[in-house]
Amino acid sequence: MLQTLLAFIVTLGVLVTVHEFGHYWVARRCGVKVLTFSIGFGKPLLRWQRGEVSWQLAAIPLGGFVRMLDERESPVDPADVSRAFNRQTPIKKILIVAAGPVANLLLAMLLYAGLFSYGVDAIRPVAGQVAPASMAERAGFRAGDLITAINDRPVASWDEAFVALLDGAGDAALVQLAVQTASGRHETRLLPLGELGRSVYEPRLLIRLGLTPYPLTTAIARVEPGGAAAKAGLLAGDIVVSLNGKPLAQWADLQAALQSGAVPMSLAVRRGDHVRQLTVTPAPVEVNGKVIGRLGLEPAIDKALWQSYQTRLQYPPLQALSASLKKIGIQTRLTLVMFGRMIVGKASLDQVSGPITIATYAGESARLGLSSYIEYLALISLSLAVLNLLPVPLLDGGHLLYHGVELLTGRPVSPQVEAIGQRIGLTLLLALMALALFNDIHRLFLG
Known part of the structure; x- marks a missing residue:
């Protein structure tokens, strides 16, 4: 329990610090005066002044903020008017707002590249067992089959295979898998994932297919x-x-x-x-x-058989960076596809996770070792970046939308429109948080 809590705090602390530092760094480079850099919300537990900036750690570690000089929030000394955020050009505003999610993207890229360069332990995509009368058995799968490619995309581990299956399901109802059998023959299997409907996006997809990765x-x-x-x-x-x-x-x-x-x-x-x-x-x-x-x-x-399924993925630095970018691209696309399918009812809302689930997985990954934890940290950092870029008021993506409109029209969005947008955004975020918390509690007590 203590390890889970510590892993959760470290995870949020790292991700929030990187995100807010992105805003802070670009704001300073654009000549904007930063007043406060806070990790956490609510009452400050620790505060110190360094130059013009008040740095603080606050009581609720579920986010953070960078407060900049802004005439819309409080009176500004005439000598500092040019350094107020609201006086900046739309391009500078866009750069400052986008810097937070971009910082999280860069963190994910560097973490993945570091892992691929150091080497990542992985499980070869071998069918440990195939359930009788399952979709996998009907498609011709047998125990010992090694999946080498999915829809012509090479896969070297079950992690890659799982993502490729989900990605392929978003494009077509029928997914093609290249397989090497236990006897060495190369064959093709076709899985009609369209038959699974919304359950194709569940974490237990392999079980639904009738495939067991483990012997x-x-x-x-x-x-x-x-x-x-x-x-x-x-x-x-x-x-x-x-x-x-x-x-x-x-x-x-x-x-x-x-x-x-x-x-x-x-x-x-x-x-x-x-x-x-x-x-x-x-x-x-x-x-x-x-x-x-x-x-x-x-x-x-x-x-004994499990040992033969294990492998290690390791690349030279440039290939590691390329593999990192590829992984980020696939996961970003998959996240957006799943989010879109949830909106239109084609994927279950049960997959939305909140702080309890995040804390649980943070603790589990930490117990599995440093590599597992770093990979988890990269995934959450990427998810945070994608979530923040959604065009929802109160998120960075919503502010980017406002500043984009200002760039095109030559004038800022009216305070009335911003107020309406904030109410809509707050309602959406509260509903999302309530759903995530409900799912967390349901998983915790009902499995």
């Missing part, structure tokens, strides 16, 4: 306290040997059975030298209008 065994690694499996008497270390009287060859067969919903199932499990017969009734869970079963189990991974 799973039928041994149980973890039993969720209070879950259906725990109530039936299953324990960590048990090995499931049969399902409803039939030998269980792979964990994917059990996952397939759960698609039938909360139907009682008979499991034979080996515990030590004995085999026990247990009956378990899965908990009903609704996913996209369909009720499936949930046991509350985590299977163990075949560690």
